[in-house]
Amino acid sequence: MCALVALAFLVPLGLSLRDEVRDEALADAARRGALVTGALAVSTEPAAVRRAVEASGDDPATRPVVHGLGGAEPAGRAADADLERARDGKRSVLVDVNGGVLRLDPVVLDDRVAVVETFVPADELDDGAGGTWLLLAAVAVALVGAAVIVVDRVAARAVDSTRGLVRAALAVGDGDLGVRVEPSGPRELAEAGYAFNRMADRLVTARTDERELVADLSHRLRTPLTVLRLDAEGLDSDDTSVGSFTPAELDRRRTIRRIRQAIVTLEGEIDVLIKTTRKAITHEAGPAECDVSEVVRDRMVFWAALAGDQNRPHRVIGAQLRIPAPVPRAELAAALDAVIGNVFRYTPQGTAFEVAVSRRDGYVAIRIDDAGPGIANPDRALRRGASDQGSTGLGLDIAKRVALQANGSVSIDRARLGGASVVMLLADPEATPRQVNRFGLVGRMTREAREQKTGGRRWPGRRS
Incomplete structure (x- = not known):
C-alpha cells in the first residue's frame, strides 16, 4: 500500500518535471529563433542575417537556418512539406525529426514568406531526466522504508495494547477483579483501555456492595432470630424420653424440639453467611x-x-x-x-x-x-x-x-x-x-x- 501511494505521487511528479525540461528547451529555441526573425524584419541583407544567426548561439548545429530568402537554399533538416505548412499557416510549427525537434517560425516579408528553422537536440529535451528519475526512485524507496518503519512501530504498539487488553479481560473473566490495563496505543485502543478500567472498577464496586448488602441483611436477621430463640427457650421442655405422655402432648413436645433445632440451624447458617461475606469483602477491598x-x-x-x-x-x-x-x-x-x-x-x-x-x-x-x-x-x-x-x-x-x-x-x-x-x-x-x-x-x-x-x-x- 505504501509503495502504491509513493508511485501514485512520484510518477506524475517525474512526468511533470520532464515536461518542464522539454518546455524550457523549446522556449530557448523560440528565443534563438526570435533573434533571427527580428533581424529579418529590419533587413534581409545576407550579411545582417548571417550576423543575427551567429549571435543566436555558439553551436553551429543548433543555430537557426533561414529558408525562402532567395538564392541557394541552406542545408536544413526540415522537409519541404513542413516548410510549406508553416508558410501556409503563418504560425510556428513543431516537427519531430531524427535526433530532436524542429521549430519552424514563418516571417512575412514584402512579397514572400521566409521560414526560420531552429533545431533542438533530443539530449536538450531530456536534459537531466535520468538523474531526476533516479532521485525520485530514491525518494520513493526512502518514503516506503520510512512508512514501513512507522507502520511497524504503530502496529507493534497497537498489538501490545490489544494483547494487554485481552490478558486483562481474560483475568477478569477468571475472577481477578484487581487487574487493570495501562491505556496506550492508538486513540481508540486507549479509550477502550480507559473504558475497561472503568468497567472493572464498577464490577468491584458492585460486588462489594452486593457483599455488604448480604452481610447487612444477615445482621438484620440476627435481631428477629434472637427473639425467636429466646421465645423458643421459654417454651416447655421437649424431652420425650422420661415419663408417659398422651399422643397430643408427645406431638407438641416434638414440635417444640423441631422449632428449637430449626432456630439453631438458622443461626449457624447466618453466622456462616456473615463470616463468608466478611472474608470476601476484606479480600476484594483490601485494608x-x-x-x-x-x-x-x-x-x-x-x-x-x-x-x-x-x-x-x-x-x-x-x-x-x-x-x-x-x-x-x-x-x-x-x-x-x-x-x-x-x-x-x-x-x-x-x-x-x-x-x-x-x-x-x-x-x-x-x-x-x-x-x-x-x-x-x-x-x-x-x-x-x-x-x-x-x-x-x-x-x-x-x-x-x-x-x-x-x-x-x-x-x-x-x-x-x-x-x-x-x-x-x-x-x-x-x-x-x-x-x-x-x-x-x-x-x-x-x-x-x-x-x-x-x-x-x-x-x-x-x-x-
Missing part, C-alpha cells in the same frame, strides 16, 4: 477504615428493638464524634453483633447493658458492659471452641480476631453494672506512634467506669 461511632450507632438501632421487647435498659456512651479504626465496617459490625448477641443470649431478660466508645493513648476502645451473671473464666472464654455457657465461643473469638487485625486486643473484666465487661482495643490510625501498654489502658478504663472497687479481674463464681 479499609471505618467510623467506629457510626458502626456502634447503626448496630444499636437494631439491637435496641430487641432490648425494648425484653425490657432491657441500655445506653450508648461516647459515640457522637467520628472515631476512625483500621478495620472494614463489615468486620467491626460482625464483632459488635457477636458480643452484644452474647449479652442477649446468656443474660436473663430485663438485664441492662451499655456500649461505650473512647479514644486515648493511640487506641480506640469499645466497651460492652452488662449487669448479668458475668464470666467465671475469662481466659477460657477467649479461646475458640471453649465456653462456660455450652456454646462454641465463636462470638468472643470473632471480636478477638477483629481486634488483632487492627493491632489491638480483647480483654474481659468485671463491669460497673456488675456483670461482664468486654473491651475491644483497636489501633488509632490518626494517633502519633508511641509505645503504650494497651492492657494498662484497659485497666484505666475499667477503673474509671467502676463506681466502686470490685477487687480484681476474676471472681470465683457467677453472680446470682
Whole structure:
C-alpha cells in the first residue's frame, strides 16, 4: 500500500518535471529563433542575417537556418512539406525529426514568406531526466522504508495494547477483579483501555456492595432470630424420653424440639453467611477504615428493638464524634453483633447493658458492659471452641480476631453494672506512634467506669 501511494505521487511528479525540461528547451529555441526573425524584419541583407544567426548561439548545429530568402537554399533538416505548412499557416510549427525537434517560425516579408528553422537536440529535451528519475526512485524507496518503519512501530504498539487488553479481560473473566490495563496505543485502543478500567472498577464496586448488602441483611436477621430463640427457650421442655405422655402432648413436645433445632440451624447458617461475606469483602477491598461511632450507632438501632421487647435498659456512651479504626465496617459490625448477641443470649431478660466508645493513648476502645451473671473464666472464654455457657465461643473469638487485625486486643473484666465487661482495643490510625501498654489502658478504663472497687479481674463464681 505504501509503495502504491509513493508511485501514485512520484510518477506524475517525474512526468511533470520532464515536461518542464522539454518546455524550457523549446522556449530557448523560440528565443534563438526570435533573434533571427527580428533581424529579418529590419533587413534581409545576407550579411545582417548571417550576423543575427551567429549571435543566436555558439553551436553551429543548433543555430537557426533561414529558408525562402532567395538564392541557394541552406542545408536544413526540415522537409519541404513542413516548410510549406508553416508558410501556409503563418504560425510556428513543431516537427519531430531524427535526433530532436524542429521549430519552424514563418516571417512575412514584402512579397514572400521566409521560414526560420531552429533545431533542438533530443539530449536538450531530456536534459537531466535520468538523474531526476533516479532521485525520485530514491525518494520513493526512502518514503516506503520510512512508512514501513512507522507502520511497524504503530502496529507493534497497537498489538501490545490489544494483547494487554485481552490478558486483562481474560483475568477478569477468571475472577481477578484487581487487574487493570495501562491505556496506550492508538486513540481508540486507549479509550477502550480507559473504558475497561472503568468497567472493572464498577464490577468491584458492585460486588462489594452486593457483599455488604448480604452481610447487612444477615445482621438484620440476627435481631428477629434472637427473639425467636429466646421465645423458643421459654417454651416447655421437649424431652420425650422420661415419663408417659398422651399422643397430643408427645406431638407438641416434638414440635417444640423441631422449632428449637430449626432456630439453631438458622443461626449457624447466618453466622456462616456473615463470616463468608466478611472474608470476601476484606479480600476484594483490601485494608479499609471505618467510623467506629457510626458502626456502634447503626448496630444499636437494631439491637435496641430487641432490648425494648425484653425490657432491657441500655445506653450508648461516647459515640457522637467520628472515631476512625483500621478495620472494614463489615468486620467491626460482625464483632459488635457477636458480643452484644452474647449479652442477649446468656443474660436473663430485663438485664441492662451499655456500649461505650473512647479514644486515648493511640487506641480506640469499645466497651460492652452488662449487669448479668458475668464470666467465671475469662481466659477460657477467649479461646475458640471453649465456653462456660455450652456454646462454641465463636462470638468472643470473632471480636478477638477483629481486634488483632487492627493491632489491638480483647480483654474481659468485671463491669460497673456488675456483670461482664468486654473491651475491644483497636489501633488509632490518626494517633502519633508511641509505645503504650494497651492492657494498662484497659485497666484505666475499667477503673474509671467502676463506681466502686470490685477487687480484681476474676471472681470465683457467677453472680446470682
